Amino acid sequence: MTEKKRKHLECLKNLPRTKKWNEKIRKSHLGEKNPFFGKHHSGESKEKIKANMRGNKNPNWHGGVTPIHMALRKTAEYKLWRAAVFARDRWTCIWCGSKKNIHADHIKRFADYPELRFAIDNGRTLCRECHQKTDTWGHKK
Numbered sequence: 001m002t003e004k005k006r007k008h009l010e011c012l013k014n015l016p017r018t019k020k021w022n023e024k025i026r027k028s029h030l031g032e033k034n035p036f037f038g039k040h041h042s043g044e045s046k047e048k049i050k051a052n053m054r055g056n057k058n059p060n061w062h063g064g065v066t067p068i069h070m071a072l073r074k075t076a077e078y079k080l081w082r083a084a085v086f087a088r089d090r091w092t093c094i095w096c097g098s099k100k101n102i103h104a105d106h107i108k109r110f111a112d113y114p115e116l117r118f119a120i121d122n123g124r125t126l127c128r129e130c131h132q133k134t135d136t137w138g139h140k141k
C-alpha cells in the first residue's frame with residue numbers, strides 16, 4: 001500500500017461521525033439537491049404504474065383466480081382438520097397401508113362442498129401415490 005493511500009484511509013477513519021455530520025449528510029440529500037425535489041408522480045403516471053401491476057403483467061398473476069385450495073391449506077382450520085383426519089386413520093394410507101408421504105384427501109371436493117371442508121367425515125388419509133389415483137387429484141374433475 002502506498003503512503004498516500006495509507007494516509008487517505010487513516011483520514012477516513014478519523015472522520016468525525018458525529019450527529020452533526022450525519023445531519024449534514026442527511027440535509028444534503030434533501031431539498032433541491034434531491035433529484036425528486038418538487039416533482040410528484042402525476043395522477044396519470046400513478047395509473048400507469050397501477051395498470052402495469054394489474055392483470056397478466058403482474059408476476060403473481062395466475063389467470064384471475066386465487067386457487068382457493070392453496071389459500072385454504074394455509075389456514076389453521078385446515079391444519080387442524082388434516083391433523084384430525086390423520087389421527088383417526090392412524091397416519092396410515094387407508095387404501096394401501098403406507099405411512100409414507102401421507103395426504104389428507106377430501107372425499108367430496110371442497111370446491112363443490114364448501115360446507116364439508118372441515119368435516120372430518122369428508123377426509124381420508126391417503127399416501128401420495130394413492131392420492132394421485134383419486135378423481136379429485138390435482139386439477140382433474
Ligand SMILES: [Zn+2]
Nearest residue numbers: 093096127130
Ligand atoms: Zn396408499
